[in-house]
Amino acid sequence: MKHVKKGRLKSYSVLPGFGLSLGFAMLYISVLIILPLSMIFLKSAQAGWREFWETITDPRVVASYKLSFGASLAAGLINMVFGTLLAWVLVRYSFPGKKIVDGLVDLPFALPTAVAGIALTTLYAPNGWIGSLIGFKVAFTPLGIIVALTFIGLPFVVRMVQPILQNVEKEMEEASSSLGANRLQTFIRVIFPEILPAVIGGFALAFARSLGEYGSVVFIAGNMPMKTEITPLLIMTKLEQYDYTGATALAIVMLVTSFILMFMINLLQWLTNRRLTAK
Template sequence: MAKKWRLKKHSILPGFGLSLGFTMLYLSLLVLLPLSMIFINTSSMGWSDFWATVTEPRVIASYKISFGTAFAAACINLLFGVLIAWVLVRYSFPGKRIIDGLVDLPFALPTAVAGIALTTLYTEKGWIGQFLSFKVAFTPLGITIALTFIGLPFVVRMVQPVLQNLEREMEEASAILGANRFQTFVRVIVPEILPAAMTGFALAFARAIGEYGSVVFIAGNMPMKTEITPLIIMTKLEQYDYAAATAIGAVMLIFSFIILLFINGLQWWTNRKFVHN
């Protein structure tokens, strides 16, 4: 029986080996190599000097401010980002396209401009601050507002496509089976949007941790009260204390990686629990 020879069909796209090689090279040059330099520069310090630098009371206070306000802002964005995405997808109203475009404004607006604008609004004599009975600018609350502003688009843009692709028949079937609106939202809609919402939360949190431009103006930069860690790093760099700057940056990097790893694990767990059940 004659053998049938088949010509191997080659794809116009690169194969797995080639694409993986370029991917690893690209990530190594742009991500791994710069990050490794942080630890290499830090290694020039002795352990006692390193520990003394990263555990200074002023630095510890900045950790609490940076991580605390970033987490608070990410939680606010998680709640209101889902709400805004829901309104933009499910309802039609005048000016919808304008509002949809405004969501991306924090991406395009220079962070320094955002910081100056927010400070002008929320100072004691600002357009909004003058009507408030409590102080916003130059407090952790002002920092949280600035971080909420720059992190909102992450949640909205992650959840919005999921809601657009969500089939209305699922909600109609839930209503036919006797579920009310709240039950339909919790048992049908939430499991679908939860992985995307958690991804948006992680991105907003990661962006907020390292934010500098929009925060430095409204924070007031008062040591032990409103001083963020990126500002301390910048101060160390201006003093040519590169070892101390990289040491503090290494601590921020390690804590950020651990927190993001936890959030990604939580996202994987929620995806497995709600989607596959």
């Protein structure tokens, strides 16, 4: 029998080595992400700083910033609450039609955003099925934009929280109950800390998705300047007017602000996960 030194043993894999895999990954990211984003900065650099500043600080543009970020934040918070609740129901309870409800959660992923916008506008318009029943106006208001953004962002929270809930051991809940804790205390002190990083991650994805949404919002918003006009619509308007420099200037503001917000949210998620792991 031949003796083989342990140090000379090598583990082989079907996949390429680290160097080759990293090279392909960086090439893929460079072509699809880094290169297109860098072109935005190069295109905007063609204009002077004064023109760039005047473009991004125009009162109409500033109003669109407030609406886009405010509505995205509101929709993300709504989805964070009700998406977690929906995930809880799908994981912890069995009821007729459960698989149908679970499949409907992914519908905003498959449904074209323009179709979603038309459907929501039809429902929430003053003469629509829902709009005619409620006592206030939804369509063509900032509230309608929040409704559309909530619709397209819900699956992110549900699909982030759902697998974490499935992995939470029921023995922990039983132990908490045996120690005298009621259901609310068990959820707050035992279950919620386990799913909190997933909830934050789902909120971050829903928030980021809402910032760039266009198709489902443009119909229900009404697109009234200074009132219901979102930043992606202004970018499209400038592109239609062949004002590529102005469009890229607005895109840079959205890109940089979104990156900073996403970095802060991911940092919060990492700190939360680290704190829970250290316990």
